[in-house]
Amino acid sequence: MSGELFPRPRAVVAPGAVHVPGWLSLERRRELVEACRGWARGPVPIRHTTLPGGGVMSVQTVCVGWHWQPYKYTRTAGDVNGARVAEFPDWLLRLGRAALAEAYGDQAAAAAYTPDTALINFYEGGAKMGMHQDKDERSDAPVVSLSIGDSCVFRFGNTRDRGRPYTDVPLASGDLFVFGGPARFAYHGVPTVYPGTADPATGMNSGRLNITLRETGIGRPGRAV
Template sequence: MTDGLFVAARDRAEVAPGAVHVPGWLPIGRQRELVEACREWARGPVPMRHTVLPGGGVMSVRTVCLGWHWQPYRYTRTAGDVNGARVAPFPGWLADLGRAALVAAYGEEDGRAAGYAPDAALVNFYDGDARMGMHQDKEERSSAPVVSLSIGDSCVFRFGNTRTRGRPYTDVELLSGDLFVFGGPSRFAHHGVPRIFPGTADPAVGMSAGRLNITLRETGLTGGAGPSRSA
């Protein structure tokens, strides 16, 4: 199916040091709640959009942000590349969910969950043709873990290394309700989504098609804008 090692197991697994896959973490009811929240966020104040890259390319996924607005390759409080509005606030209940996710991934004894304070979320919607190229999440000043939640259609999630966009990498099938957390030595690993499996969404979650991916990040930023960096 892919060039990497495809991990099909549905047990909790450490894919790389600090990178943990927890299948089926979100119950159906919680998934429905998140779908409804995402619909509300997508309506604004900054609507969901296809991000335009500096070279003129347009990302195939559609994105809406909370707390901080991400545009290549920095964070701002207002969406200058969309409509100039201030992004919707990052809700406290979503931070609570992020802390619970760290406990599920790393265990209560790990201790990172207690101090985890995510202040930005990127909500990405993938239709059947959307893809995400290999990239690093490196605009944050904090090295706290990234929490990734999947709802809707299944996908291939390619998790790589911190040095290059190529091999070695591992392909993991993410299903609706799955949790993926990457921190520690894997915090700045390259990752991407080379394939969506249309028609695999459970209508019970409130989506008939497409994949939602909600990623929570701790930016470490204050004020109005984060640093600008190259891709």
């Protein structure tokens, strides 16, 4: 992150999983915070997702492009207000391609990357995310994850189950994390968020935003990168 006394090096956490600290500029973080505030107001507002078993997720989620609910994607939010979700903007697609190019150094793969949905999770008040796989997509293209606000522990595991081995990766505001290839279906979660670590200059005094870009693969076959 810009201004750090000891800059954090980028790291390959597992084959296909790359952490790039401080990738988002302060200006881009501000822009994303404002965009997320707009999406949170609607047309489908931010909400705590109810799971099929009746549990309620502690994070709040809003979607762009496609609406996610356990465990499917739809254009309209039948579990919220029935409205169609906001369109996925071209600038967010370009940001996803730039992120992939930065993480993998593969311009051809980046040019072919076509994310069409964003899941935006907001963590506050002790919110966490249990270990899970991102497997509701019909594509095996990489997931691009962007962090803004409070720092957290991102637990990145294996593809078999929720247990060990896993690696706890400290994520701070501005960090990029990409996982694809052999790491695409690794279990991952957020066991800890550190309140009070957000930089008010981003427009967030507290809480953590996590923006994940994905290819749903709906209407076209999945592919590996």
